[in-house]
Amino acid sequence: MDNLTMTTPERTVMEDVDQPAEPPPADESAPACTFRVKNLSIWYGEKRAIDNVTLDIVSNAVSAIIGPSGCGKSTFIRALNRMHELVPKTRVEGTVLLHGEDLYSNDVDPAIVRRRVGMVFQKSNPFPTMSIGENVIVGLRLNGVRDRKFLNERLEKSLRMAALWDEVKDDLHKPGTSLSGGQQQRLCIARALAVEPEVLLMDEPCSALDPIATAKIEELIYELKAKYTIVTVTHNMQQAGRISDYTAFFYLGRLIEFGPTTKIFTNPSERQTEDYITGRFG
């Protein structure tokens, strides 16, 4: 349970011994889950944005959240790393377990949650006062990592993983905002990867990009899922179909349907899902 407040590995191993109550996977062949969301409801003041959602996010796969605007998909993804708390007067019910640990438990620092669950935003937002290189390692630096050698290592590795290294390796001192829109978004992905999270949340990462830049990011997402669990919000159904392994359809704060993408798109069990996918509303 303490993994979130204290990230030392020894501690985690001990926790596993302490916690025989943790249920083993019911079926050995079932895929491992990174998140288990149980009966999650979220209120902004009086308004309920998420209504009793239960779902599991499978590890090393891409899960897409789709739905018409205002359906709560953004709130849901932000609840996975407690970013929704930045809005004043939010209230949460239910649990979100990250590898069995409750994200919302009192002794969990949201900063630790966010280090393990990284996030990329709709609008690329490299820090305007920093160079490309500084942007990548800023998370490590501000979290107290001083070791230059390690930082340089992470810098190159993160940029390579974000498929940006070859394009910027000679311009690391240039401002992050000097890059093109697609490059900026990949810089933001590199920045998120630098702190080595387990999960990458993406809130409509391509909605502000042109088709070519979008294709690059989609390709990147496909490569990243080997190492990361990825949850992405998208309003573009074709994109969800292309990149995701699982798809969740949200409507008015409720989870209508969740399952393998192929099933949702070819043979949805709910009428509303079918209507949305075929473009009859939303």
Next chain:
Amino acid sequence: MAVAASMAVEERSAQTRMALPSRFGEKAFEWLTLAMALAVVVLVILIGWQLWHGSSLAIRKFGFHFLTTSTWDPVAEQFGALPFIYGTLVSSLIALLIAVPLSIATAAYLTELAPLWIRQPLVSLIEMLAAIPSVILGLWGIFVMIPWLREYPFPLLKRFLGWTPFFTGPIYGPSMLAGGIIIAIMILPIITSFSREILRSVPDLQREAAYALGATRWEATRIAVLSYAKKGLFGAVILGLGRALGETMAVTMVIGNTPQIAASLFQPGYTLASVIANEFTEATTDIYLQALFEIGLVLFGVTILVNLLAQLLLRTITTTSATRAVQ
């Protein structure tokens, strides 16, 4: 599954290298900034308390008469602030009479009428005028403005308006009118820039509607802009009044510093701020100093009231424009 998680953490050395966030640091910083922000509360209380405390003896001794009597005789320990109150009000009134039409016309010119290329340079010049220290305007007032006023405008005023009580008697130079004019120069940029902000916040829809009805530029300005912004402009004027009442150095240097109530604006006068500036270091007896503190208290009270009024007027404008933006 949990084992997988621990392995994942073990692999990720960046995670183990990062320092734990400190809840103490988090709270400490918030409290520190709060403490600094509360300085404004402390300052308001501090001023009020210090002025009250510093003048409590005088308040007890002179009571309400302090505000209504006009003898200011430190030797006889007679203190009546009426000439200073009168001087402050009259000089500020003169300043407003001069500054308000000029400022609002300039603001309208800057937002509605002027060619675009001229606007920014003009705004910069007005900001620079606002940046001139008061003492320098006073210096200019003594050596340039007053000799000129004495030479040309004052005699003219006397010749043509001498039949009114305001422009009679001998012309010295340092006078209530000179004080009012120097204050006008000081508040011109203030009223102008606030009025400009107000006029700029008038939605374009207003102007377009007027132009669509075939209004000329001036008609659009008058009907759509000025009448719409009336309340805000009033706020800007009141704000200017607040500055006028408290203006010290430049006035002290040109108003003549004589505690008297005279109808003629050619006569010297005295203001609340000026008497503090001139006599504070000379106040040898306790009661004299106390009386000056009480003058400070009066000045503080008046400017606070005027500023409160200005803030309320300007605030309603900004809130309504903000709600408009939301809609």
Next chain:
Amino acid sequence: MRFERAHHHTWRKIKSGLVSTIAFVSALLVIAPLGLVFFHLLVNGAGSVNWDFFTKLPAPVGAAGGGMVNAIVGTLELLALAGAIGIPVGVLGGIYLAEYGSARINSILRFLADVLNGIPSITWGVVVYGLVVLRFKGFSAYAGGLALSLIMIPLILRTTEEVVLLVPNGYREAALALGVSRWKTIVHIVMKTASKGIITGILLALARVGGETAPLLFTAFGNRFWNHSLSQPIAALPLQIFTYAISPYDDWHRQAWAGALVLVTGVFCVNVIVRVLTRGRAASVV
């Protein structure tokens, strides 16, 4: 009928043009004092701004020459003292309003800061006289610096708040999503992004209080010689200008003009720097 309407229209056009002309003349009248003051400062002051002015102490009455070096240094010392208190309090207070405070607390604090900004500067002199000079039995550089700092606090607080609010929320979110703590996000990301605006506010506040005379009259008091201890009276350029301007000596009047020219040049230089800084800001992302 038709003619009449056209006639009416012409009259309306003439009226519009007339009003534009009046407004233009008003604008000229508003900036006229700036030109006149500057002109007379150059004419009367330039002759006395020489090497001596920046290196010598004031000459005794009757003796020609002398300078204002003590007043120039004194003003810089007073600004340093004022900044040491006013800048941290103002900036951090502004940060609270922009980043932490609830809407209700903020509206109260903002209101009070605006009210403070409207208080005559001489009031601060009176207050600090009561608080410091009476208590410690003497005029001092400390008292003068404190008086100036109290004027700076609400000024800097408001400008800091305004520019920090301009920082797009995306930067805060990006940093927080990296697991960076809130206060580090504010210090390293938000304040850094807004630094130009914050510095602009600080410079404007310094320029404003650097030209203040009234709050120094009975706090710093002025000094014809060097100040050897901050607990002693200290000279300041605006104070010296005032003393010289109201004196009966021609030599001193010349010195006052020279001092005024130097002071105005300093204040305008700061304003020009600010303009350059803000132009850069408009061009960048924020």
